Amino acid sequence: MQIFATFEHSTFIEVAISQLEENGVQDIFAVPLDNRVEERKLFDTIHRSDGVSLTQTGLFLAVAFSTIGASRGFVLDWGPIYWGLIGAFFGFLLGFLFDLVVQRKRIKKEKSLKGKASEVILIINCEESQKKQVEELLWDNLALGVAKISG
Amino acid sequence: MRNFTNTNKYRRYRADVNSFGVVTIHKRNPYIIALWSIAFPGFGHLLLEKYVRGILLIMWEIFINQQTNLNLAMMYSFTGRIESAKAVLDVRLLFLYIPVYLFAIWDSNRTTVELNKIYLLVDKEDARFNSFSINAVGVNYLEKRNPFMAFLWACTIPSLGQLYLNRIILAFFALTWTVLFVYQSHFLEGIHYLIVGNIEMSTNVLKPQWLLYIPSYYFFTIYDAYMNTVENNKLFEKEQRRYLKSHYQPTNFKIRKGQKVK
Numbered sequence: 001m002q003i004f005a006t007f008e009h010s011t012f013i014e015v016a017i018s019q020l021e022e023n024g025v026q027d028i029f030a031v032p033l034d035n036r037v038e039e040r041k042l043f044d045t046i047h048r049s050d051g052v053s054l055t056q057t058g059l060f061l062a063v064a065f066s067t068i069g070a071s072r073g074f075v076l077d078w079g080p081i082y083w084g085l086i087g088a089f090f091g092f093l094l095g096f097l098f099d100l101v102v103q104r105k106r107i108k109k110e111k112s113l114k115g116k117a118s119e120v121i122l123i124i125n126c127e128e129s130q131k132k133q134v135e136e137l138l139w140d141n142l143a144l145g146v147a148k149i150s151g
Numbered sequence: 152m153r154n155f156t157n158t159n160k161y162r163r164y165r166a167d168v169n170s171f172g173v174v175t176i177h178k179r180n181p182y183i184i185a186l187w188s189i190a191f192p193g194f195g196h197l198l199l200e201k202y203v204r205g206i207l208l209i210m211w212e213i214f215i216n217q218q219t220n221l222n223l224a225m226m227y228s229f230t231g232r233i234e235s236a237k238a239v240l241d242v243r244l245l246f247l248y249i250p251v252y253l254f255a256i257w258d259s260n261r262t263t264v265e266l267n268k269i270y271l272l273v274d275k276e277d278a279r280f281n282s283f284s285i286n287a288v289g290v291n292y293l294e295k296r297n298p299f300m301a302f303l304w305a306c307t308i309p310s311l312g313q314l315y316l317n318r319i320i321l322a323f324f325a326l327t328w329t330v331l332f333v334y335q336s337h338f339l340e341g342i343h344y345l346i347v348g349n350i351e352m353s354t355n356v357l358k359p360q361w362l363l364y365i366p367s368y369y370f371f372t373i374y375d376a377y378m379n380t381v382e383n384n385k386l387f388e389k390e391q392r393r394y395l396k397s398h399y400q401p402t403n404f405k406i407r408k409g410q411k412v413k
Contacts, residue, residue, distance in 0.1 A: 002407045009388040010295050017399070030399035032392035056183050059374045063190045066366035071229035071359065079354040080362060081341050088366065119388070120395065123406065151409025 001128050001150065003135065005143040006118035013120055016141035020124060025134060027125035035117050058095030065091030118144050154283040161278035163269065166386055168281050170288035172318040174200050176270050177382045185260040187374075190367040192252050195259025198375060199266060202320060208255050213328075213364070219245045222363035282390050291317050293387045298380040305376035309369055312376020316383060325372050332368060336361035 007013045009032075017028060069087020073080030122143075126134050131148060138146050166175040179198065188195030193208030216222055219241045227236035284291045296315065305312025309329045313322035333339060337356045344353035 002409065009391050013391065013395070027401075027404065028399050029401065029404040030395035032395055056180070056374070056378075059370045060183070060186050060190065063367045063370045066370075067225075067363055068229055070362060070366060071226040074226055074354060074357075074359060075230045077350070079341070079345070079350045080357050080359070081338075081345055081353060082350075084362075084366060088370070120391075122399075123404070125404075125407075148412050149407055149409040150412045151407045 001126055001131055001148065003124045003126060003131070003138070004145075004147045004149070005122045005124070005138045006145045007120045007122065007141075007143055008116060009119045010142070012141040013122070016122070016138060016143070019137050019141070020134065023130065023133060023137070025124055025126045025130060029123040031121040031123070033119055033121065035119060056095075057099050058092040061091035061095035062088040063091070065094075116144055152285050153281045155279055155281040161276060163273045163276055164278050164280045165273045165389070166280050166282075168291055168293060169284050170286060170291055171320050172291070172316065173293065173383055173386065175379075175382055175386050176266060176273050177385070178267050178270050179263050181260050181263040181267070184263045185256050187371060188256040188259040191364075191371065192255035194367070194371050195255065196262075197321065197371075198378070199259060199262055201262065204258075206324060208251070209328075211251060215244055215248045215251075216364075217360070218243075219248065220360060221245075221248065223360045225363060226359040277389075277393065279393070280390075293383065293390055295384050295387055296380050298377055298384070301376045301380040302373060305373040309372035312372055312380075316376060316379050318379070321375070325368075328364075328368065332361055332364050336365060338362060338365060 005016075007016075013030075017030075020028060066084045066088035069090075070080040070084030073083030076083055078086075122138075124134060135146055135148065164176075166173060184195040184198055187198060191209065192212045193205045193210075196202075196205030196208060199205075220239045224236040224240045227233070227239065282293050301312050301315050304315055308326075310322045310326035313325055336358050341353045341357045344350070344356060
């Protein structure tokens with residue numbers, strides 16, 4: 001019996017392997033996949049991040065505008081804190097839009113990859129009798145997909 | 152205890168997980184790093200994980216800024232009161248400021264370019280590195296973290312984002328200055344008066360010399376926390392791929408050609 005499973009990168013894979021070994025399943029083959037370059041995202045998630053998020057220019061311009069805003073606030077009606085916050089918000093928005101325009105050209109080129117990505121394939125050789133146990137163990141450790149091959 | 156002892160087999164290492172944090176070599180944009188150095192000398196170096204240089208430059212900046220009333224002069228200049236700006240600037244130390252300021256910008260930009268080259272070599276060599284540390288100071292390891300949570304916590308009080316990443320030295324450093332800046336600038340008092348609707352009182356209570364440190368400081372700690380969460384996650388993946396490839400690809404493993412069953 002051979003069992004295939006796919007995972008995202010996380011500590012769960014190593015937990016799964018360790019539990020399999022504890023249960024006497026020793027014949028394991030792991031294939032980390034090279035994933036297709038995916039759509040660049042505005043916000044990085046725990047599993048996917050390309051580092052080209054739209055915050056890098058925004059946060060810098062927030063600093064610049066908020067410093068000037070807070071300074072000017074000392075002579076303006078609303079005071080330094082409101083003007084500092086307005087400056088920060090305006091600066092962030094400006095940088096965000098700038099990045100959006102620049103990144104959009106790249107986004108268009110790359111087709112989107114929706115949903116979760118399989119990043120690692122595990123292939124496990126086990127006895128017919130262990131089938132159920134192994135499968136449950138894989139699901140419990142957040143496998144994305146599992147397939148069992150007879151023979 | 153560490154899970155890797157240097158064998159002198161490798162020329163360069165990608166990262167090191169130690170009690171005080173995770174130090175990583177990764178690609179950075181030289182212009183973004185230079186811009187952070189413009190915002191506050193030393194920030195660029197902190198982003199490059201050159202902590203001693205960064206911390207020294209930051210302490211230098213605050214010292215010289217306090218001595219010369221630079222922030223106050225900036226506030227007067229931005230509000231068109233040039234005469235007041237001239238009057239308040241202390242020229243005794245002012246000219247010490249400029250070369251160090253420009254050096255911080257130039258050096259952080261140059262170092263980024265150099266580190267990016269080293270990154271290319273490091274990535275190619277793909278050497279094993281220490282990825283687990285446990286000792287009297289505590290335990291540290293690679294884990295996947297949520298960049299959005301890093302962003303949110305960093306938005307509350309500067310230093311929490313660094314604490315989330317177990318960047319102990321930077322977290323402590325950031326928190327110390329945050330308390331000092333907030334206290335000396337009367338920032339929270341200012342907010343208090345805004346909440347009760349007294350804008351004039353709020354403006355009067357704020358101290359511009361200390362207040363002007365806050366924007367750059369606040370947004371820097373957010374950027375640093377977010378960027379490093381993303382990079383730590385990438386490091387986690389690279390380390391795990393390396394581990395799986397070296398431990399779970401036996402040459403005698405055979406793929407069976409059976410039927411898929413339920």
